[in-house]
Amino acid sequence: MLNLACSFRFKSVTATAAFSTDSPAHVPCVLTIAGSDSGAGAGIQADIKACAARGVYCCSAITSVTAQNTIGVQGISTLPAAFVEQQINSVLDDIHVDVVKTGMLASPEIIQSVCSRIKHYSIGSLVVDPVMVSTSGHELSGPSILDRLRKALLPLATIVTPNMSEASVLADGKPVNTVLDMREVAAEIHRMGPRYVLVKGGHLKNSHDLVDVLYDGSGWHELRGSRIKTRSTHGTGCTLAASIAAELAKGLDVLPAVMAAKEYVAKALEHSSSIKIGGGAQGPMNHFFQLADWGKLSSRQCRFDPRKLFLYAVTDSGMNKRWDRSTPAAVEQAIQGGATIIQIREKEAETLEFIEIAEASLAIGRKYGVPVLINDRVDVAVACNADGVHLGQTDMPVRLARSILGPGKIIGTSCKTVEQAVKAYEDGADYIGCGGVYPTTTKKKNKTIGLDGLRLLCEASPLPVVAIGGISAANVEEVMNSRPAMLHGVAVVSTLFDQSDVGQATRDLRASMTAALSESTAGKVFS
Ligand SMILES: Nc1ncnc2c1ncn2[C@@H]1O[C@H](COP(=O)(O)OP(=O)(O)O)[C@@H](O)[C@H]1O
Numbered sequence: 001m002l003n004l005a006c007s008f009r010f011k012s013v014t015a016t017a018a019f020s021t022d023s024p025a026h027v028p029c030v031l032t033i034a035g036s037d038s039g040a041g042a043g044i045q046a047d048i049k050a051c052a053a054r055g056v057y058c059c060s061a062i063t064s065v066t067a068q069n070t071i072g073v074q075g076i077s078t079l080p081a082a083f084v085e086q087q088i089n090s091v092l093d094d095i096h097v098d099v100v101k102t103g104m105l106a107s108p109e110i111i112q113s114v115c116s117r118i119k120h121y122s123i124g125s126l127v128v129d130p131v132m133v134s135t136s137g138h139e140l141s142g143p144s145i146l147d148r149l150r151k152a153l154l155p156l157a158t159i160v161t162p163n164m165s166e167a168s169v170l171a172d173g174k175p176v177n178t179v180l181d182m183r184e185v186a187a188e189i190h191r192m193g194p195r196y197v198l199v200k201g202g203h204l205k206n207s208h209d210l211v212d213v214l215y216d217g218s219g220w221h222e223l224r225g226s227r228i229k230t231r232s233t234h235g236t237g238c239t240l241a242a243s244i245a246a247e248l249a250k251g252l253d254v255l256p257a258v259m260a261a262k263e264y265v266a267k268a269l270e271h272s273s274s275i276k277i278g279g280g281a282q283g284p285m286n287h288f289f290q291l292a293d294w295g296k297l298s299s300r301q302c303r304f305d306p307r308k309l310f311l312y313a314v315t316d317s318g319m320n321k322r323w324d325r326s327t328p329a330a331v332e333q334a335i336q337g338g339a340t341i342i343q344i345r346e347k348e349a350e351t352l353e354f355i356e357i358a359e360a361s362l363a364i365g366r367k368y369g370v371p372v373l374i375n376d377r378v379d380v381a382v383a384c385n386a387d388g389v390h391l392g393q394t395d396m397p398v399r400l401a402r403s404i405l406g407p408g409k410i411i412g413t414s415c416k417t418v419e420q421a422v423k424a425y426e427d428g429a430d431y432i433g434c435g436g437v438y439p440t441t442t443k444k445k446n447k448t449i450g451l452d453g454l455r456l457l458c459e460a461s462p463l464p465v466v467a468i469g470g471i472s473a474a475n476v477e478e479v480m481n482s483r484p485a486m487l488h489g490v491a492v493v494s495t496l497f498d499q500s501d502v503g504q505a506t507r508d509l510r511a512s513m514t515a516a517l518s519e520s521t522a523g524k525v526f527s
């Protein structure tokens with residue numbers, strides 16, 4: 001548990017501001033203009049759920065009402081454009097909306113009305129999900145809308161998010177079957193006016209990985225994720241677009257917003273594979289898999305669980321080479337021995353080799369549910385969709401890394417002083433690595449702060465702390481018995497990896513930690 005005394009001291013200023021009556025906090029707000037899905041897996045219903053799950057308020061203007069379920073679409077009733085316009089006026093005349101998101105717009109007249117309202121209310125952030133065919137394969141908007149979509153709506157869009165078949169239709173039937181096709185069609189659609197184009201790869205065939213391609217007018221970002229085996233894919237596109245709108249409403253730039261939204265959709269899919277709603281081929285997702293209160297999520301996705309810091313294994317390429325074993329093999333042995341979090345530290349590897357090592361280690365971590373972080377290299381972490389990064393004081397600043405990685409990734413940073421710890425908290429870090437507690441050869445020129453330095457920082461830190469530096473089974477009891485309030489674990493390098501048997505070394509360390517815990521008298525910290 002976090003020590004409230006410590007965290008309260010640093011949060012008291014924030015807490016006062018957050019609860020002061022004279023300036024109520026601004027709640028990020030999205031207006032979705034889309035169709036209703038009676039099955040509630042897609043459309044307006046998905047948008048409102050996704051926004052709520054992301055901590056954002058969502059208003060709605062309904063364009064069509066569909067009789068729909070997990071089997072398909074049984075009927076569509078499209079509303080008059082004037083009434084869609086009236087709904088939009090009602091919202092925007094009264095409520096401050098940060099981002100507008102459009103879904104199913106089934107007539108050219110409705111598109112015209114939407115464009116006129118976007119201009120009239122000077123909406124500066126617009127996410128267009130060009131819904132044409134539902135995931136169940138039913139046409140939702142026909143070719144009659146294409147002209148207005150391309151010429152009137154796309155030029156107003158911050159980002160447009162077609163799936164592969166929608167991208168093909170927008171590009172006059174150009175085949176879109178491969179990632180290369182996705183890159184090319186994204187550039188073609190970009191020429192129609194949107195600032196960003198995200199071609200979604202959920203329908204990529206014969207590919208273990210899923211790739212979404214984001215094009216910003218000058219370069220492409222291939223956002224990879226593993227395909228999740230589930231029937232609960234109804235509404236994935238709506239949910240992604242609404243989540244992007246929610247992240248933009250919270251102030252993220254487009255790339256981090258897309259990445260945070262992808263992360264959310266992937267987690268929702270992972271948590272939905274067990275739910276069984278409806279009898280059709282595509283069931284809905286569980287948007288609320290991480291139920292949390294409004295305030296917490298709007299600033300950051302679910303809080304980092306500090307228990308993950310308990311036995312923190314930091315790999316070392318030199319040691320693994322010395323013992324003639326690959327880093328992924330060492331990672332698996334450490335996890336099997338009881339490591340609770342992994343950091344891939346590759347000081348000599350070239351970028352490609354680092355990415356390959358990281359991807360292989362991530363696959364192992366995901367198999368055991370153990371987070372795998374990347375040391376220093378945010379670019380490598382983005383490239384392999386790692387669970388997060390650990391940054392030194394001279395690496396990329398935490399605040400910048402947070403803006404790139406979004407709220408869903410774990411960011412740790414090394415601190416020796418209380419000032420560094422407070423700044424890490426203010427900049428959005430999840431935990432602090434504090435050391436070197438004892439002299440160590442693993443990190444050159446590393447000032448040793450001793451147990452006193454560790455205790456001093458832990459007592460003042462607003463974030464969970466993991467101790468690092470020369471820690472082994474021989475001295476871990478002393479570290480744990482010092483029991484500073486925010487200490488949640490120990491990070492070790494040579495104790496595990498400069499050994500012939502990593503698994504056994506990990507088990508020995510864990511046994512010493514468990515023994516120290518059972519004898520300790522101070523309050524529970526290593527929970
Ligand atoms: N089975 C899956 N596993 C992981 N991600 C998926 C899966 N299916 C879709 N996605 C993701 O969901 C988002 C929506 O993609 P897609 O399903 O192609 O859109 P649509 O629902 O509009 O057809 C994309 O980010 C895509 O990568």
Ligand SMILES: Cc1ncc(COP(=O)(O)O)c(N)n1
Nearest residue numbers: 035042043134135235237238
């Ligand atoms: C009313 C409505 N709007 C949009 C979709 C697209 O759903 P998906 O996100 O699966 O492409 C849908 N099926 N129904």
Ligand SMILES: [Mg+2]
Nearest residue numbers: 131163237238
């Ligand atoms: Mg879609």
